[in-house]
Amino acid sequence: MENEFHRIKRLPPYVFAEVNALKANARRRGEDVVDFGMGNPDQPPPQHIIDKLTESVQNPNVHGYSNSRGIPGLRRAQAAYYQRRFGVELDPEREIIVNIGSKEGLANLAQAITSPGDVLLVPNPSYPIHAFGFIIAGAAVRALPVAGFDDDEAAFRRAFMEQMKRAVRHSVPKPLAVVLNFPNNPTARTVDLDFYGEVVEFCRHHGIYIISDVAYAEVYFDVDPPPSILQIPGAREVAVEFSSLSKSYSMPGWRVGFCAGNEKLINALGRVKSYVDYGAFTPIQVAATAALNGPQDCLDEMRERYRARRDLLINGLNAAGWPVKAPPASMFAWAPIPEPFRHMGSLAFSKYLLEQANVAVSPGVGFGEYGDNYVRLALVENKHRTRQAVRNIKLFMRRELGYQTRADGQSQKDRKVAL
Template structure:
């Protein structure tokens, strides 16, 4: 029987699946694949967080259904974090909710607020759920292309606002919301508070919501902590913000995230969640509370670890003849495909890199069509493995260069 499921038909084949299949086949043959593909932290959570989980799980009552909005203590801990980090005072009852990671929260918010045909403005390239969460919910998207803004000579704020204004003029009906993600996955771009101020002013003037994702707000290297959109006066009239413990405390598998801000959107998300889940396992929420309220030296150590890996990878790739810029935030390097390989596109280049250098990366096209000239490398391998990957890539590029020179020589000879 041929399946005609409407929502499934709107989802293209998962680009990363092709690389993952080749990676699995290579490992089955005994090849040692160095994997920069997925942003999956390789270090455990802080010991005091693990200890709190172990303690909490001993309570016989902890195994009952939890609270889909999140236990009160964890919501208060989130409010405390926003007060310390951003100077933003949240009402933990009306302006904060716990999610099963930011990915689930974004998808359920999309289900809560989307009517068929609603238009959402989404940067391209972007983290897949930022686009497909709304597509699954029945929305139409208008892309905000970001690929042309990588040149430092471009005023990113002005260019982004131009894209917003253009999208507004040409969208019928008017867009319901714009999705923001800074520090950005995959592009690693950061913005300042003035950028958010202009976005909030635009959204308030035109009656558009802003949905911000700051999952990487604590992974920064240059001494300038990325801001929150909620720091802008009046932002909570139009904005909500998602964040997560996955990267900050190396807790990706625990699935703890948050949404904070506009109480109307928080209430809508809470309504949907009350029907579809009972919240994260209570001991995990208790341990997550300990992460936010406890000692934060572990966060400094996390930053130092990713900074060291970033420096090894970026220096090595540049020395190998692959020019890449050092990101100031996130756990990724967003690398333009070397000129000699650019025409083949990111998926073919990712396959070639896997086959010839035994290095796995994420093809940029998996984050949107405007990412097809890039690949993303996650800083999830230790320094020793990263140096080995650089050596493999250097050998691959030298071999490719020799092959190209021989090919050119043969053309001249004939």
Template sequence: MSQEFHRIKRLPPYVFAEVNALKSTARAAGQDIIDFGMGNPDQPPPKHVIDKLVETLGDPRVHRYSTSRGIPGLRRALCRYYGERFDVDLDPEREVIVTLGSKEGLANLAQAITSPGDIILAPNPSYPIHAFGFIIAGAAIRSIPMGPEFDFLEQLERAVRHSVPRPSALVLNYPSNPTAEVVDLDFYGAVVDFCRDHGIYVISDLAYAEVYFDEQPPPSILQVPGARDIAVEFTSLSKTYSMPGWRIGFCVGNPDLVAALGRVKSYLDYGAFTPIQVAATAALNGPQDCVEEMRQRYRSRRDVLVSGLAAAGWPIPSPPATMFCWAPLPEALREMGSLEFSKLLLQEAQVAVAPGIGFGEYGEGFVRLGLVENEQRTRQAVRNIKSFLRSSGIGPEDAKVRNIAS
């Protein structure tokens, strides 16, 4: 029996699947693929976190069902983090909930607050769940173009003015995946003022709060006075402590939105495995030198990749934050588009990247490179890309490539 399911029909083909299929085929054929395609940390979590997990596993009581909202100690640890990092005082009972990673939290919040036909404002390009979590829930998405050529607040005002019905929520993500763009507290203040005036909730994704390379750390929207009247924020331990497979994240802020998420989650899960939550508590409460080591590791990889590609004839911007470089295609190859360029780079240079079109229409013309390979592998990738560019008639002296930086 052939059946077209309504919600599935609203999801386009997964762009990244084409590159992933080619990557799997190449590896099956014995090729050494250097994979910059996924933001998947290559280092283990800190030793004291793993030790706490192992220790907790020995307690026979922890193997029962956990609690969907998260164990109290982990919620209190997250409150402590927000107090020390952002000077934001959270109530662990009403304003904090533990999620199975930010992705699950965003999708379940979308189910909790979205009615069919609601309009949600989402950045474009953006991490796919920011738009598609709400599309799955039945919403219509109005994109807010992102990039240096756009004034975000101007685009936001325009989107609200031309939307019927009025948008119910705005999704933000800074530092941004995929563009690595950062904003300051004044930006958040302007967004909060605008959205409060128009009755729009704000959902902030702060997953890369600790992956920054400038002296000034990224702020939280909850630092804005009154932000909790309309805003929640998602954070994650995945990148900060190299714990992506552990699936531990948080939603904090507006108590009504937190409660709505908790109501949906109570029907869907019993929370993360208790030993993982205990170990996550140890990550937040324990020594934080591992976080600075993480930043130094990604900074060093960033510098190797950016300087190496510039020398190879492909200058790309140096990201101020996140574990990604957002790279415009070499001008001589721009017409082929980001998906075909990504496939060609995989086939000819054995380097996997994420095509920008997978992050939305305004991502076309770019690829995202993850800083997830060590420096030696990164240098090898640069050599492979340099050979590929030369075979395509592009080199360090190519005028078209140099124009990208201008």
């Protein structure tokens, strides 16, 4: 029977599924796959958070329906986090809501504020829900290409603002909102308060909402702590910001996220949530409160763990002849496909790398067409496994560059660097 479901027809095939299927088949054959594909932390949450969950779940009164907006203590804890981390004072009753994960919160907000035909501005490449949450809700998404600027922050800002101005001039109707995500998934790019200030000024002038995602704000290495857009005066007139405990405290399966900022958008999100969920399980929210209010040395340990893995992976890839820049933040490396394989595109290269080196990565095209010259590697394998992956990739590069021959007849082996 022909698929007649309108919203499903707007969703393309999930490209990550092809790599995942190959990965599953390889493991069934007994092959040892090193998996840099999904950004799924491999460590458990800090023990004091687990202890609080265990303690709370023993209370016979916590097993009923919870609060869709989040229990008051958790909202107050998130307000306290914004105060100490960003110097931003938020009203936990009016300006903060708890989501069952920031991904779900983004999708719920899209349902709340989007009418069919609305125009949303979304950077490309970007995390899929940033675009498809609004596509599912009926919006038309206009891509803002953000690839190809390397470390030139000034050029990136100029290009981004020019894209915004062009979108306002040529979009009918005028864009409803723009999605931002810094530190960025997948590119790991960071921005400063000057960037946010320019975006806020532009969006206030044109009546465009800003939806910021700072899921990786605590995962940073070589830069100052990434800022919040809510630090900009006047930002709350147009902006909300999503955050999560998934990466900061290694709690991805717990599904605890937040939305903070503009009261009108918070109320819209709360209205939808009141119909579709009763909030996360109360003991999870109690333990999440302990995460935010408790000792924070676990964040330093988390950053050091990802930094060590990053350095090991990036140094190894560069030594193997695969030039990749070290990400300044996030838990991802955004790696340009090695030049001899670039013609394949990211999906075919990801499959080939898995088949030939037993290393799984995410194809960049899964984050948008402007990501097709890249693959994303998540820093989710321990140092021993990362070394194993580097060895596999080194052998792969030697073998491939040794046997491939260019059209002019010169062997890649004749000009490859020492591996």
